[in-house]
Amino acid sequence: MNLTLKIWRQEDAKSPGKMVTYPISNIEGHMSFLEMMDILNDELIEKGEEPVAFDHDCREGICGMCSMYINGEAHGPDRRVTTCQLHMRMFKDGETIHIEPFRANSFPVLKDLMVDRGAFDRIQQAGGYISVNTSGNTQDANSLPIPKADADLAMDAATCIGCGACVATCKNSSAMLFVSAKVSQYALLPQGRVEAKDRVLNMVNQMDIEGFGNCTNTGACEVECPKGISLDNIARMNRELIKAKA
Amino acid sequence: MSKSKFTTIGRKILMALSGFFLMFFLLQHLTINMLSVVSPDMFNDVSQFMGTNPVVQFALQPVLIFAVFFHFIMGIVLELQNRRARSIKYAYSKPGTNSSWISRNMIITGLVVLAFLGLHFYDFWVHEMTVKYGGGDMSGLINPNDLDSGYRYHEELVAKFVDPVRVIIYVISFVLLSLHLMHGFQSSFQSMGVSKGKNFIKKFGNVFAIAVPALFVFIAIYHHLQH
Known part of the structure; x- marks a missing residue:
């Protein structure tokens, strides 16, 4: 499927951030959301751009490291799953996906989608x-x-x-x-x-x-x-x- | 150990306790108001008792006024603290997927009820205080010089609801109060740490939140139509 990603980009904790739009193609429904982010980052690196920083670790839904506020919900639209366990089949071809960091003053943004918990x-x-x-x-x-x-x-x-x-x-x-x-x-x-x-x-x-x-x-x-x-x-x-x- | 006098949870517990008190007061207020429909004479007698009894006037009334002020001031303080906890808002958020509008907007329904209380105090309480403690007329009579003139309370109540605009304002306010109670009732129990019988509390709370304001609305419309 082809998607449009609107992602919060922020240089560091002190810089102001903004939503940046990235088109992405050839995403399979069985991919996890983080795999989709990996593909985006590969493309950004190939173009010489700064990859999107995001938290992740076990990718098995048990470490609590991944976050992201996806399409207006923490860990995205699925229930009882972390972002790493969220599958791209939850989204439709042509959809625009908004991706923001977890927002709270007690969770300051360190860079892009990474927050200090x-x-x-x-x-x-x-x-x-x-x-x-x-x-x-x-x-x-x-x-x-x-x-x-x-x-x-x-x-x-x-x-x-x-x-x-x-x-x-x-x-x-x-x-x-x-x-x-x-x-x-x-x-x-x-x-x-x-x-x-x-x-x-x-x-x-x-x-x-x-x-x-x-x-x-x-x-x-x-x-x-x-x-x-x-x-x-x-x-x-x-x-x-x-x-x-x- | 906790350094502040009240923790965030402590403040929520105080909100719940003042909420319980105000809900109990609503029931008491409704019971007396229902008398105005059932028996105007009894309504007059009870109003005279409530208006002149020193325990009601100088012990319960100040507690009630304190509870009202405490509940809305604490509500506003908590709301401001909560807003401060997230300076940068989400660009895209879908709160409707995980919570009800009522539960998220207690401040809006609360402020409408507060504005209504201003009108309500102006309509009845300020008038009562002026007559009794300003004018020194504790008789409760339509004509203080005529013992046979009868009590004025029912007549004054009906007179207030002649104006349809006032009735409409009352009805709208009670709809908002109903929404406030729908979340507030069950939320008070949760804040107090009650988790047993959650479903019953929710159902009973919904009945309370609909029935009590509906009966107040009924009384306002009844007097409007009867005048």
Whole structure:
């Protein structure tokens, strides 16, 4: 298929950016979106132009590195997939595709479609862990009984890959879905309860320091999340915060 | 530990609590207003009680006024913070694919309701305050010098709805209030951390959001047609 790409080009973090139009031909429906971007970049390099910078790593939908706001949606028009798992068959021949970086002041653009999601790392470092003794006497995981329902919910929350689609898609650039997934995965398990109070306070505090917006419960994040993280996690985090503040 | 007094979540919880209070007040207001249709005498008696009871006037009324101001000031503050979180907007965005217009535009429906409150306060509250505390007339009578003249509340209420323009403004405002409540009701529960019974809360919230404003509209139109 033949497509018209309108891509955000930005020299570096300090330069102003703009949308630039690129025609591209001979794209197969079975290609992934990133493969299409690779082909575009090959063509740009052959012409002596600067290739489009974009984040990617595993290309298996599990690392959370790829981003892009494609045709008005984080990770594009498909559901429950990251950009690397988005296939070109989702688009029609002759279509114009708008490609922008994830936008939020807390995710500054580094170059073209690459954004700095270090804010998520700092939130994670503020409390997204459990302090366990790993000096050779770690107890067997099965020695601590955990209700199956709780284990399943914790696993669901833990599938968050921290890609930032929730922030990118939220009209308020809120990071609540990400933070709540990280808070929930520990809050649901006995190992996480020990530091539960400090965890939620510190992670929410860091989220506020990073300048993310407020959650207004539109539910857009849940729809666009490639891992289907539920809004129930946000409710759980709010309960955790109320308990911690009480 | 959190350094700010209120976290972003804390502010949302306060929005939800003030929202709950205002929704409860709406129900109470509606119950009294329905009396104006069912029994004008009872409406007059209750209005006189509410208008002169010191607990209502000097304890509940200030709380209500505080809740109204708090809810809209906090709503505007949150909206401004949210807008600041993304200085460069998307060139192309399709928010309709993942969220409802109502949930994204609480500030618009809220500001319309706020403008309506201005008119509503001017229509009834300012008048009541002027008569009672400005003019010193606590009798509630049509003619304060004539004990047999009867209470003025029902008569004044009906008089307000003679003007069709006012009725239309009221109807439009209540439609916007309905939209505000449709998201606000369920959103308040989510902010408070309630996730059990989500579907029931949503359905009940929709019934509340439609029924309460619809009955207010009914009262306005009823009095307009009855005058």
